[in-house]
Amino acid sequence: MDYLSEFITIALVHLVAVASPGPDFAIVVRNSISYGRRIAMYTSVGVGLGILLHVAYSLIGLSVVIKTTPWLYSAISYLSAAYLLYLAWGALRAGPSDSAATVSATGQTAAISPKKALLSGFLTNGLNPKATLFFLSLFTAIINIETPFAVKAIYGVYLAFATGVWFCFLSYLLSTSRVAKLIGDKGYWLDRLMGVVLVALAIRLVTL
Template identity: 75%
Template sequence: MQYMNEFLTIALVHLVAVASPGPDFAIVVRNSIAYGRRIAIFTSVGIGLAILLHVAYSLVGLSVVIATTPWLFTTFSYLAAAYLLYLAFGALRSGPPKGDAVIESTQPQKGISAKKALWMGFLTNGLNPKATLFFLSLFTAIIDINTPFSVKLGYGIYLALATGLWFCFLSYMLSTSKVAELIGRKGYWLDRAMGVLLVGLAAKLVLG
């Protein structure tokens, strides 16, 4: 129980961070609308797994190296921006259904595997330098240096599970019948909006 206050602080900070619109939010919304609940959930799982990556290098101190080495941090930023632009391109190409497809416009598209969705979520979060900064601040400013490694690892597992569950919940809510009906035939506008958001996030990464 001696680490309960530390854990509650971490949980609160993480809640604010994960609920804020960002690349993870945009890609989960986009995949939920475009491909349906199953693909969005696999994307969410990928995001949760990427959190373990951040936790791993934070525990060994690599996050400090990345954040304090300008060229390395810049490289991460440009890689992340390029990947977000790639995702944005696909989202911005979304258009209204044609011909007989209008009838089935509320059904998710096909053409993306669960494995690809998993990697999409993993890369979106894993390449995000903002996540590096978040975990750097978490493991240096909030978590006490004397906190045992096993406790820090427990924090990391919680963060990964909480992140994955949050986005799985978001995926579920976005793909319920009422929400799907609300989006209806104009769902491609939301897809395009997510594309614009991804472009904006990519620009923010590059321009600071």
């Protein structure tokens, strides 16, 4: 019962965190609008796999090292910001000619491969230092130090799975025919908006 209570607390905290707009949200929305449901799903799975990276280093205590070593944390922050700016550059350059690939129902081939989409999701989440702080607090402040390693690992698998499911649901929602019709030929404006969001997130990473 102690573990159940702990798990429920973790699940609720994670639900709030994953639903909050951030780099993961921006890249999934961007890929959903630009390349359609299939690519967005691969991106979502990549985001979920990125969670496993944070879980792995949290379980072995590296998250504390990262947080308590300013230069290492700064290096990760700048690397993450650079990657977000790279993604933003592609989004900001979107134009009417790209909108043909907006909806998967068009039957056209996506402009990026599933492998690249998976990698983009993984890197966006895996390089996010804010996620480092989240998992540091999760595994030190919420999860009891006496909780067995195996139970902590189960928590981690759940967090990765739940994250992937959430963003897959978001991908599905954004690519439904009704939403696609609403977006129509102006989908590239939403793509550009996500580019602006990514730039803002990159700036925030290196200034806070």
